[in-house]
Amino acid sequence: MELPIAKDFRKFKGPEFYEAEFSEYFLLPFKFHRINDEKEVLVNEVGDFLIVPIGTARRIASRDIQKDELLYEDLFANSFISNKPIPDLIDVLATRYRTKKSFLDDFTALHIFVVSLRCNHSCHYCQVSRVSENRQEFDISIEDLTSGIEHMFRSPSPSITMEFQGGEPLLAFDRVKFGVEYALKLNETFKKDITFVVCTNATVFTDEILEFCKEHQIIISTSLDGPEFLHNANRPKSGAKSYQMVIDGINRARNQLGEDQVSALMTTTSLSLEYPIEIIDNYIENGFSNIFLRPISPYGFALKNSKKNRYHTEKYLEFYKKGLKYIIELNKQGVFFVEDYTTIILKKILTPFPVSYVDLQSPAGMINNVVVFNYDGYVYATDESRMLAEQGDFTFRLGHVKDNYRSIFYGEKARFLSQYWSNESLAGCADCGLQSYCGADPVFHYAAQGDFEGYRPTSDFCIKNMEIIRHIFDLLDSDGKALMPIFNSWINNRPRYQ
Structure with missing residues (x-):
């Protein structure tokens, strides 16, 4: 193969070209x-x-x-x-x-405790290695849970969130109960502002569980994928229709805890792509005033069923735009309904304040804002990185709960990851016009591309976020006068007419 001759190369211009006259x-x-x-x-x-x-x-x-x-x-x-x-x-x-950048001031705020891998569902997009309900050996030990909570209180942040995940964490309710009570006991000394969250499929509530959640103002976060045919297909449960069970659970929790203590999250599968309007209507019918049109994540078991879980980012963007357009039209008609991901980006565009959403932070929220204590006592940089660990990849393991705080949060692994978590210094991000509104997410790029920094031209993370942010600016340019009151109501989480 012949090399191109020199005249075919683009030449740098001389210094005189860049010297501007006095301006x-x-x-x-x-x-x-x-x-x-x-x-x-x-x-x-x-x-x-x-x-x-x-x-x-x-x-x-x-x-x-x-x-x-x-x-x-x-x-x-x-x-x-x-x-x-x-x-x-x-x-x-x-x-x-x-x-x-003030989200860095107080360091780690969100502490996720995976109290069990046991689950009573068989969701095909599940990102972790769930096990059957009777496998109690996959519950976190009280000793490891205690050590993790003690690390949580070593965080300099005055406000902390203790989030219980699984599997289905309420199958190990004794761990949840112990965790809350021990945290409150320690807080008599530390006096932090604590928020408790349980991420549950909402199908195993008991009177005891709901009474405990009410007593301690625990927020319930559940999963709802849309209409019954869609939810049942995405989130099957052996011998039962999971949709009706989750709706019953949501209503039961609302009646006991209050409307504002229960939220839902959906995941976009290949089947979901065809039904953005139906999914949004279902959320409204079930009393929700917001939705996160969330794409599927490239982690864990979710990758094993490619027919149901893999799709081109362009298909997701079509789904997102159609859904957002419908939501905007609802708001123009006086229906207050919020798309959460759009709102996160709008906060970055229209306000001077940071956001707590880990994926769109730079430096990345891993360690700086979130850490995960897994059921086996190991500590991970993000929720997604412990999902990689369930597939045998321990790249983002920071240590064990028995290790000292400094070695986990400031150790060799944390220092290594810090090379890749600021988009201001990453190739393809450093000169991107939308950099201020985006993040870095080295876990995503490692999982999807096998590289911590990532290659931006083929990165689904970049393709998705650049197009969503561009689309939001395009909307502001074409219809800003009508949209700004709506977007401000989303940012303030308050209907325009109030």
């Missing part, structure tokens, strides 16, 4: 991204944005913006350009940047 403004750091055939979005270091005609970024860089243009004032006011090399308000920008 009326200096450039501040910003990036840009095309959002449709006519517009691009400019985004600065603190996430401020301007939607402008295509070619504006080039004009700014070429010092072609004139002082008498309205654009000049917008660029100056929003810290895209400055009349000095270092703007007078640099300290304000620094404060705003620190605010965006």
Whole structure:
């Protein structure tokens, strides 16, 4: 094979090409991204944005913006350009940047305890190695649970969430009960703000369980995949129709605990892709005011049934956009209903504050915001990474609950992972115009591509998030006047008419 001759290569231009004549403004750091055939979005270091005609970024860089243009004032006011090399308000920008990253201040807040692998369902997209209901050897030991709780209280965060997962955690209710009571006992000394969450399929409630949840204000998070035919297909239970069982469980929990103490989460399977409207209507019919149109995750058992669980990201994006359009139309008609993933991104776009959603944090939420204590006593960087462990891959194992806190949270493994958890320093992310609103997620890229950093052009994480964020900006550009009141109501979780 002959190498191309030198003249075919793109040559770098000389320094004189980049030397601009004296201009009326200096450039501040910003990036840009095309959002449709006519517009691009400019985004600065603190996430401020301007939607402008295509070619504006080039004009700014070429010092072609004139002082008498309205654009000049917008660029100056929003810290895209400055009349000095270092703007007078640099300290304000620094404060705003620190605010965006303030989720790092208090370190780990979410502590997930996998109290059992036992489960009474056979969901084909399950991400863990569930076992049958009678296998009590797969329950966490009291000794390991105690050590994990003690580590939880070593976190510097003044607010912590203790989340119980499985399997089906309520099959090991004695562990849940012990965990809550021991945490409350320790908190008499530490005096942290504690939130308790149980992730359950809502089919094993008893009066004792619900009374305990009510007494300790425990939040119930369950799974609901949509209409009966869809839920039963996605989440089968031997000898029973799981849909009616979960609806009965949801209603029973609401009656005992209150409407705001019960939430639901859906997972998008190949079958789900055809029914976004029906899924949303089902949530409304069952008294929910929000939904997370969540794609399936590339972990664990979910990968074993490719026919039901694998689909192109483009198919999911069609599902998401159709669902979002329907939800927006409902809101325009006066029905308050929220799409959760859109709202997370809107908070990053429209507010100065950070979000607690691990996947869209940079540095990534792994360790910094979440840690998992598995049923066998081992500690993992995220919920997804313990799912990899169930398949025999212990790459993200941080240690054991018997290890000291520092070796788990600041040890060699944590330091290694820190090389890959900031999208500001990753190839393909560092210069992305949508970087401020996205995350890094090295666990996803390791699982999907076998690489901690990931290759962005073929990354489903990037394809999904870049298109969703671009789509949101496109909506703001085309229908912003009508959408902003709706989007603000989602951010504030309050209907417009209140």
